[in-house]
Amino acid sequence: MFSWLKRKSFEKLIQVHLDSLMQLAYMKCENRELAEDLVQETCVKAYNSFLKKHEEIKSPKAWLFKILINTHIDFTRKKHLSIVELDTVDLEDQRDNSNVGDTAFFYKDLNEALKELRPEQRILIYLADVDEHSYKEISELLNIPIGTVMSRLYNARQNLRKLLAKKGYTKESLEVSR
Amino acid sequence: MDCKNTELYIDAILDNELSVKDNLEVLSHIRSCSDCKEKWDLNEETRAELKIFVGSIKASKNLQKEIVKKNNYKNKRFYFRPAFISACMILMLSIGFFFNYTYLQFPQLHELHNVVDYQLISNDIELLSKHIGINLNKEHLSAFEEGMFSPHGAVNINRPFNKDIKMITLKNDKGHKISLCFLPKGYKISNLNKTQVNGVTVHHGSKDDFHFAYWESKVMDIALVSQDLNPIEMIDLAEPLINEV
Incomplete structure (x- = not known):
């Protein structure tokens, strides 16, 4: 395939999966700016790899996710990144005057609850609950056995529920927030 | 359950x-x-x-543009570099080739001898010497005159970035021709014989149908070229000239 054709098809691929990459990066970095940097770096690596072995790529999304996960490891090492603060929410100062049921505050609390989870738990929750990967796919993506995926996912969800419960969220309040 | x-x-x-x-x-x-x-x-x-x-976390519109830009740049840089370097090399070789053969290299003596488009045609040696800017008079060419050779024409061969080559052609009534070439210093012809004339080393020899004789003065090299006279005959005619100009 001509290089410009490869470039075009890579651009198309990125266009389709960019939001998912951004979401996964956000779950990794907890910060939009860093997440964008991570996605950019991932795309550069992915592009180089795509030019060489585009025919071997069977599941583009899983392939991109894998590159992002590996890039994040390099990224963290290179830039000595620790887990940084979440993006601040503008409504912070107004918290005292609001109700738990308010959607914006719910998402802020959800964000905070996610932040309190360990990064690997956050990634599991994202892959299973948001991006709806099967246990097998997650196991392949993270290079861990399916049993480990299941037990870690169970723990991650339990933790998230507990954290939300601590903040006063119940089934009813969740329904109200919607 | x-x-x-x-x-x-x-x-x-x-x-x-x-x-x-x-x-x-x-x-x-x-x-x-x-x-x-x-x-x-x-x-x-x-x-x-x-x-x-x-x-709800979406990639910003700029992000995709940035990615495309980054990869395009990388792509261009990858393919552009060898192309750019090749183009530069070709250009440099062309320039080198052009200057080497057109301007930098001395013309061969037989090529000078074959020049016919004189800028000034005259048998007045003072006029011709004035044209080429070399101080020549009748005495310098007295032996040529005795040999029935008289001045015919003069030419200045202008070379960019280099000193000019000047030439006066002498002819006799039989149509024999001798070219008197004033060359910038550094003109070398290998495999020539040497003869001492008035304490000056005169190099002489033949190549193809052409006969040469040349010697070095303080500011220039002077050469004689002819197809009709052999080097020794030419040296005899040029004797008053050697060490004088």
Whole structure:
């Protein structure tokens, strides 16, 4: 395939999966700016790899996710990144005057609850609950056995529920927030 | 199916990882148990909210542009570099070739001898010498005159970035021609014989149909070229000239 054709098809691929990459990066970095940097770096690596072995790529999304996960490891090492603060929410100062049921505050609390989870738990929750990967796919993506995926996912969800419960969220309040 | 097992299976059902049979069994329990139903609803709600929240994180419009730009640049840089270097090399070689052969290299003596487009045609040696800017007079060419050779024409060969080559042609009535060339210093002809004339080393020899003689003065090299006279005959004619100009 001509290089410009490869470039075009890579651009198309990125266009389709960019939001998912951004979401996964956000779950990794907890910060939009860093997440964008991570996605950019991932795309550069992915592009180089795509030019060489585009025919071997069977599941583009899983392939991109894998590159992002590996890039994040390099990224963290290179830039000595620790887990940084979440993006601040503008409504912070107004918290005292609001109700738990308010959607914006719910998402802020959800964000905070996610932040309190360990990064690997956050990634599991994202892959299973948001991006709806099967246990097998997650196991392949993270290079861990399916049993480990299941037990870690169970723990991650339990933790998230507990954290939300601590903040006063119940089934009813969740329904109200919607 | 009891409540404890059901709790474990709720996530598996929502993840579509349970067999149809187990699925039906768990769902049947959930329908009949209000506690498990509440857990089911809570899990479903949490998951739905998570999807909405995380799903709302979108890549900025600039991000894709940046990625495309970065990869385009990388792509261009990858393919551009060798092309650019090749183009530079070709250009440099062309320039080198052009200057080497057109301007830098001295013309061969036989090429000078074959020049016929004189800028000034005259048999007045003073006029010709004035034209080429070399101080020549009748005495210098007295031996040529004795040999029936008289001045015919003069030419200045202008070379960019280099000193000019000047030439006066002498002819006799038989049509024999001798070219008197004034060359910048550094003109070298290998494999020539040497003769001492008035304490000056005169190099002489023949190549193809051409005969040469040349010597070095303080500021220039002077050469004689002819097809009709041999080098020794030319040296005899040039004797008054040697060491004088």
